[in-house]
Amino acid sequence: MQMKVDSCKPAESKISNLTFINLSMLGVLAVVFVAASLIVPRFFDINNISNLIAQQAEIIILGIGVTFLLITGHFDMSVGGIVSLGAVVSAYLCQAKTAGASDLASGLGMGYGKAIIITLLCCMLIGVINAFFIVKVKVNSVVVTLGTMAFSRGVAMIIAKGAQRITGLPPEYKQIGQYTVIGTINIAVIIMIFLLIIALIVENKTAFGRRIYLIGANQVAAKLSGIKVEREISLLYITSAFLAGVAGIVMASRFNAGNCTLGTGYEFDALVITVLGGTSIAGGFGSVVCAVVGAFILGILSTSVNMLGFQPAMQMLVKGFVIIAAILAQRFALDKRKV
Amino acid sequence: MRVLGKISLKTTVMTIYVLGVLGSIVLVFSLISVKFIGVPNIVNVLRQSVPALLVGTSVTLLMISGNIDLSVGGIVGLSSVIYAICLKAGIGYLWAAILTLLLGLTIGLINGLLVVKMRIVPVIATLATMSLSIGLGKLLSPDGIGLIKGLPEDVIKFARTGFLLKLPIAFYVTVIVVGMLVVIQKKTVLGKYSAAIGGNKVAAELSGINTKLIIWILYAIVGLFSSLGGIARASLLSLGDPTTGTGMEMDAMIAVVLGGTSYTGGEGSVLRTTVGVLILTCLTAGMQVIGIAPYWQSLVKGMVLIFAVTINSLVKEKIIEIIE
Numbered sequence: 001m002q003m004k005v006d007s008c009k010p011a012e013s014k015i016s017n018l019t020f021i022n023l024s025m026l027g028v029l030a031v032v033f034v035a036a037s038l039i040v041p042r043f044f045d046i047n048n049i050s051n052l053i054a055q056q057a058e059i060i061i062l063g064i065g066v067t068f069l070l071i072t073g074h075f076d077m078s079v080g081g082i083v084s085l086g087a088v089v090s091a092y093l094c095q096a097k098t099a100g101a102s103d104l105a106s107g108l109g110m111g112y113g114k115a116i117i118i119t120l121l122c123c124m125l126i127g128v129i130n131a132f133f134i135v136k137v138k139v140n141s142v143v144v145t146l147g148t149m150a151f152s153r154g155v156a157m158i159i160a161k162g163a164q165r166i167t168g169l170p171p172e173y174k175q176i177g178q179y180t181v182i183g184t185i186n187i188a189v190i191i192m193i194f195l196l197i198i199a200l201i202v203e204n205k206t207a208f209g210r211r212i213y214l215i216g217a218n219q220v221a222a223k224l225s226g227i228k229v230e231r232e233i234s235l236l237y238i239t240s241a242f243l244a245g246v247a248g249i250v251m252a253s254r255f256n257a258g259n260c261t262l263g264t265g266y267e268f269d270a271l272v273i274t275v276l277g278g279t280s281i282a283g284g285f286g287s288v289v290c291a292v293v294g295a296f297i298l299g300i301l302s303t304s305v306n307m308l309g310f311q312p313a314m315q316m317l318v319k320g321f322v323i324i325a326a327i328l329a330q331r332f333a334l335d336k337r338k339v
Numbered sequence: 340m341r342v343l344g345k346i347s348l349k350t351t352v353m354t355i356y357v358l359g360v361l362g363s364i365v366l367v368f369s370l371i372s373v374k375f376i377g378v379p380n381i382v383n384v385l386r387q388s389v390p391a392l393l394v395g396t397s398v399t400l401l402m403i404s405g406n407i408d409l410s411v412g413g414i415v416g417l418s419s420v421i422y423a424i425c426l427k428a429g430i431g432y433l434w435a436a437i438l439t440l441l442l443g444l445t446i447g448l449i450n451g452l453l454v455v456k457m458r459i460v461p462v463i464a465t466l467a468t469m470s471l472s473i474g475l476g477k478l479l480s481p482d483g484i485g486l487i488k489g490l491p492e493d494v495i496k497f498a499r500t501g502f503l504l505k506l507p508i509a510f511y512v513t514v515i516v517v518g519m520l521v522v523i524q525k526k527t528v529l530g531k532y533s534a535a536i537g538g539n540k541v542a543a544e545l546s547g548i549n550t551k552l553i554i555w556i557l558y559a560i561v562g563l564f565s566s567l568g569g570i571a572r573a574s575l576l577s578l579g580d581p582t583t584g585t586g587m588e589m590d591a592m593i594a595v596v597l598g599g600t601s602y603t604g605g606e607g608s609v610l611r612t613t614v615g616v617l618i619l620t621c622l623t624a625g626m627q628v629i630g631i632a633p634y635w636q637s638l639v640k641g642m643v644l645i646f647a648v649t650i651n652s653l654v655k656e657k658i659i660e661i662i663e
Binding site for chain 1: 453464473477592632635638641652
């Protein structure tokens, strides 16, 4: 299978493969947006559009971690479970300590800031577990991360007793998810933009980012040229887990509850938007921009399906078709570029 | 390295280990609660493992060839919905089953098409089909809430009512299917070729094996038996539910890995996967019997998978050390 290194340019072209894909998918996004605005009543409305953006915040945050790992050729299916872990643990830690109340109504009564830090550390621990089994024990990443997903969700379910922790939360708890700056743009969106900027800088301007692409292109060659492959991949898993924790805290804040079912299926969704937007599943090629574009394309399609009155289940059908179409189209386009 | 005639050292070790795990689990649970060893519980466990057995054993063949199928849960769910709809529409049991099985076969063929002809990576391809199957199943269910009730009373005769030794017909059908799959894996060309593909796809291709056809057939088999599992589920629960198969892809993977099949392919055993499935079902049933709340299951399953996968790796390394 041909390796398409992202900086490769076909002889006659001025832009790299990655830019080509990014622009193409942005084009697709534009088309989808215009089509939706024309076909779907009340779509082209400032409230609707800012809602759309706010809804994608969490999945894009997950997408950042998944993208970097996918570029190195690894999967992280545990993010959905870590999201629920982050949500539940953050709730449990800062829930008021009420003596004599039922188990679910009493927490550890920490301050919100402290709770967040500890929650993120717990989530990063899952990342460490992932890294250990994938890098040291050398187990297949899909299998291990599915296991850690079940494990993290399991811990969340135990802490929340299969339900959620909703009482006694401090007033700051819902700020991230519910405090809106303009329209429906909340702090979550700002966090997302901030993380995206960092991710883009890392991707394009740092040596670390370069190394990630090299590992993805050819792991053996990367190792032989001195790159500490094991360390980089471990770092990526810990980062992905950290990001999933952030997403979990944000989600819990949005619902003002630590619910253990949050994030179900998000690992698949994160993978879908990443690949939809153009990141190659074979590794070595991609960008967080792809995840963002992919998320919005899928978001517009899902919302449109909803607003046109179809049953929610129709969204799943659309998702399935879209992802197949996107992969085929991207491969076709890249093949035709005569690299 | 041949130790006991035709059986290699690794296979013997793995088989003993896997049976040992099953034995210990049964022992531990029986000691905690005598109810576990009681006939009603044993019947329950065997009855409930029917869908998982069908899915797990067919997936084993596929995983031996190095491929994965995440859509099995969706196929099971969709099949239960289709079967239920057929029965409610008055179509006889036989034709309902045939239609459902054809559907499963078709989805399997679609999976094969995506993976083999369109060369889409199995993870994504089967994720897409999973999405399509569950979506379709939900659309066909009333109000998208998704439970098709009101099935004719006889429906449970397949997978719930005792037929022989208190075990349902479905159980014996499963035994036959598993038997067939064991034979396919060990004795037929299909089995040997899938192991070859799993071991080294390029080498297999170069030595003349039609890898595309083989992989396609394997996906079709998984689709077919997953839909049979869906029929069994519908019969067991007396309803059609598109989400009834949720998590089965993971359970199947756990069972396969528990059974010592390498997830990268090249070797494996349908029989050991069967033991793996039983281990999982015993675990879940056991936890129910001794009264552990259901929300502990996710944690336990996750730990079991990680544990199994680590043991797999370690055993492989140790065996290589011993041989050398």
